[in-house]
Amino acid sequence: MAEHRGRKPTRSWAELVPPVCAGVLIVATLAVIVFIAERGLATFLVHGVSPREFFFSTLWKPDRPPEAGGPALGALPFIIGSVLVTGLAVLLAAPLSIMTAFFIVEIAPSAGRRIIQPAVEILAGIPSVVYGWVGLSVIVVFIREHFGGLGFSVLAGGLVLAVMIVPTIVSVATEAVRSFPPEAKEAALALGSTRWQMLRWVVFPAVLPGLITAVILGMARAFGEALAVQMVIGNTHTVPRSLLDQTITLTSGITLDMGYTVMGTAWNNALWTMALVLLIISLFFIVLSRTIAKRGVLR
Amino acid sequence: MSRLEKVKIRAEHLNLYYGNFQALKDVTLDIRENTVTALIGPSGCGKSSFLRSLNRMNDIIEGVRIEGQVIFDGANIYSPDTDVVALRKRIGMVFQRPNPFPMSIYDNIAYGPRIHGERNRARLDEIVERSLTQAALWDEVKDRLRSSALGLSGGQQQRLCLARVLAVDPEVILMDEPCSALDPISTTKIEELIDELKNKYTIVIVTHNMQQAARVSAWTALFLNGEVIEYDRTSKVFTNPRDKRTEDYITGRFG
Numbered sequence: 001m002a003e004h005r006g007r008k009p010t011r012s013w014a015e016l017v018p019p020v021c022a023g024v025l026i027v028a029t030l031a032v033i034v035f036i037a038e039r040g041l042a043t044f045l046v047h048g049v050s051p052r053e054f055f056f057s058t059l060w061k062p063d064r065p066p067e068a069g070g071p072a073l074g075a076l077p078f079i080i081g082s083v084l085v086t087g088l089a090v091l092l093a094a095p096l097s098i099m100t101a102f103f104i105v106e107i108a109p110s111a112g113r114r115i116i117q118p119a120v121e122i123l124a125g126i127p128s129v130v131y132g133w134v135g136l137s138v139i140v141v142f143i144r145e146h147f148g149g150l151g152f153s154v155l156a157g158g159l160v161l162a163v164m165i166v167p168t169i170v171s172v173a174t175e176a177v178r179s180f181p182p183e184a185k186e187a188a189l190a191l192g193s194t195r196w197q198m199l200r201w202v203v204f205p206a207v208l209p210g211l212i213t214a215v216i217l218g219m220a221r222a223f224g225e226a227l228a229v230q231m232v233i234g235n236t237h238t239v240p241r242s243l244l245d246q247t248i249t250l251t252s253g254i255t256l257d258m259g260y261t262v263m264g265t266a267w268n269n270a271l272w273t274m275a276l277v278l279l280i281i282s283l284f285f286i287v288l289s290r291t292i293a294k295r296g297v298l299r
Numbered sequence: 300m301s302r303l304e305k306v307k308i309r310a311e312h313l314n315l316y317y318g319n320f321q322a323l324k325d326v327t328l329d330i331r332e333n334t335v336t337a338l339i340g341p342s343g344c345g346k347s348s349f350l351r352s353l354n355r356m357n358d359i360i361e362g363v364r365i366e367g368q369v370i371f372d373g374a375n376i377y378s379p380d381t382d383v384v385a386l387r388k389r390i391g392m393v394f395q396r397p398n399p400f401p402m403s404i405y406d407n408i409a410y411g412p413r414i415h416g417e418r419n420r421a422r423l424d425e426i427v428e429r430s431l432t433q434a435a436l437w438d439e440v441k442d443r444l445r446s447s448a449l450g451l452s453g454g455q456q457q458r459l460c461l462a463r464v465l466a467v468d469p470e471v472i473l474m475d476e477p478c479s480a481l482d483p484i485s486t487t488k489i490e491e492l493i494d495e496l497k498n499k500y501t502i503v504i505v506t507h508n509m510q511q512a513a514r515v516s517a518w519t520a521l522f523l524n525g526e527v528i529e530y531d532r533t534s535k536v537f538t539n540p541r542d543k544r545t546e547d548y549i550t551g552r553f554g
Contacts (some may be wrong), residue, residue: 062305096346183398187460191411191467192388206401 033279039269040276047266049073054273060237062267063124066092066163071266075274077237081154081247084240085229086222094215096162097169101214104178106199118221123295124167132231135160140232149244152234157249165218172217176210178213186189213289220285224278226251250274301544307332307471307501308353313367315348315357315447315525324525327365335493335502337516337533339509341553344522346505350473353503354390355383358483398482399448399463402438404431407448407459411467424456426466434462435492437441450533454485461492472496474504478511488490490515509549513537521545 043049057074064071100120104112139159159230180203188198226249234246235256248256254271261268300385304436306331315323317438323345330336332522338346348357355376357363368375376386388411400407408427409417417423429445436458440451448459457477464472478486493502493515506512512519512533519536521544523528529545540546547553 047381094439157366180403183394183396185398186356187394187398187400187463188410188496189359190354190387190392190394191414191463192384192386193414195386197414201410202400 008188014022036272036276036279041273042269043239043266043273047071049071049266049270051133054270055079058237058239061201062261063221064271071270073266073270073273075250075253075277078248078250078253078274079277080239081233082223082249082251084154084247085157085161085233086219088154088243089161089222090215090219092158093165093169093218096130097166097214097218098173098211100166100170101171101173101177101211102199104174106195106203112270117171120167120170128164128225128228129231130176131164132228133158135228135232143244147244150234150246152232152246153244154233154240154247155243156232157229157247158243161222161225164225164228168221169214169218172214173211176187176207176214179210180207180235193198209292209295214295216285216289216292220282220289223285224251224282258273305332307372308503309355309368309370310349311350311368311370311550313352313365313369315352315366316344316364317360318362318382318469322525323352326522326527327458327525328499328530330409330501330503331518332501333497333499334518335504335516336518336520337402337512338503338505338520338521338522339507339512341548342507345525346520346522347475349522350475350505351550352472353473354387354392354393355381355433356387358383359383359517369503383501389469390473391438391467392473392475393457393460393477393489395476397453397460399450399451399456401447403445404451404459405447408466411463415467430466433460433465433492433496434458435488454481454488457481457485457489457491463490465496469500471501471503474502476505476507479507482533498502509537521548525549 033286043054044051054073054075056076057072059072059074059075060077061072100116104116108116135156139156140151140153142151142158143149143153147155184202184206185198187201189195193202229249233248233249233252235252237248238245238246240247254274258265258271261271306329308329310330311401313323314321315324318424326345326349328349338350339347344544346357347422351357352365353369353376354373357365367377369377370478371386371390374381393472400410402410405427408430409423411424412426417426424488427439428523431440436455440459450460458507461472461477481489493504496502504512504515516533519529519531519533521536521542523544529542530538531541536545537549540549
């Protein structure tokens with residue numbers, strides 16, 4: 001028998017570690033959001049730039065002296081640039097990645113597991129500066145030589161981003177396709193379906209929400225990528241007229257200019273507004289993918 | 300009686316291997332038209348493997364090797380020029396666990412006819428109603444044909460799966476322990492359906508439940524370690540078996 005000394009059971013300090021860590025994370029997240037919002041809204045609240053000018057004007061002269069009319073902060077080229085390269089990247093990467101996911105799960109499971117999935121993981125692990133550099137030395141040059149122009153272009157940005165988001169889409173889409181119950185696939189085959197009919201008419205509609213989630217996550221990644229895009233897109237404050245024109249994105253605009261601006265100036269705050277736009281759009285992507293994923297659970 | 304005696308499917312010297320393991324050993328068996336044939340035996344005896352070799356569902360399992368013949372209406376289904384898709388349309392299958400597609404009740408039933416080329420809406424409607432009626436499910440679901448099949452109870456789902464098979468108008472229906480995941484009331488319903496359907500279809504049912512075999516089937520085959528050790532009219536198998544092991548099995552001495 002162990003002796004009982006009537007001592008209160010002491011609670012270990014260690015028990016406090018997990019909630020404290022979680023609390024720190026939450027506070028950090030909120031702090032970042034509040035900070036960005038405060039800076040970003042200053043453009044409108046302190047400097048008196050109208051949202052209409054910021055979102056719909058293409059005139060970007062952040063250092064225009066007051067006697068010439070003060071800073072002009074039209075961010076439309078950044079927004080259009082971001083939307084275009086992201087759209088192009090998704091257009092290129094989504095079909096490829098979804099087909100790859102079906103290939104990995106349904107057509108060649110053993111090759112998929114042994115070769116394709118590791119290859120995709122390697123793609124995911126390559127740093128973005130390396131993608132950018134390869135894009136700069138291969139894709140930009142290729143476009144310049146075969147399509148004309150400078151090579152720095154929406155097309156180059158879209159291509160580099162497409163390769164970068166393939167791993168995201170493939171891995172999420174693969175999980176979606178794999179989650180389909182094998183018993184229902186057997187039933188489809190036993191009814192006399194060809195494998196194609198089974199995949200197209202039974203599996204595909206059922207896993208579509210998962211595939212859309214995969215594409216949205218890839219889209220979020222493309223939208224937020226800065227470095228690699230910046231290296232191949234040319235970074236001119238203009239709205240592109242063709243895929244071969246140069247342009248700029250929200251992310252590359254921020255990284256380019258942030259070193260030249262002074263905290264508290266209109267120019268600096270305009271960059272924060274762009275950061276706020278990026279943040280809101282990523283939040284929107286996250287909410288959207290969660291909603292679809294929830295609705296898509298096989299009821 | 301002669302119509303009942305017509306052989307619909309004949310398995311001849313069927314050997315089936317999963318890699319090095321032999322699951323069926325020289326099985327020769329006649330399945331008679333428009334009757335219910337029950338396949339019984341302990342777990343792992345090969346009865347399900349045999350059933351799945353009748354519509355070539357074993358083909359999709361990796362490492363399966365099959366020797367021998369299965370003659371269906373005069374042609375060997377394992378000959379190289381067999382159209383497996385057409386074969387499976389003629390020989391339908393109901394599985395152990397209800398496996399409806401994650402889509403509406405209507406689309407579940409219409410799937411088969413659609414992939415086999417039926418596009419006409421009115422005809423599809425008619426097929427859906429007829430199949431669900433045949434499976435005794437129409438009255439329960441007619442007001443919610445557009446809602447998800449996954450919202451049905453297990454017993455309803457299994458009848459849906461049966462209706463889905465009936466919709467492609469097969470000649471033979473293979474059932475792999477169709478009631479093992481169902482409650483007794485749903486089981487009774489399925490058994491009643493089997494009894495009605497046998498006039499029009501040739502039914503082969505794998506079952507763990509010997510009372511079920513006795514209730515629904517006209518012929519019974521007992522599998523043991525991949526061999527058929529007894530095959531006769533159900534009444535004879537259960538009352539006057541030839542093989543001592545059959546008697547031991549049906550009286551519950553093993554398995």
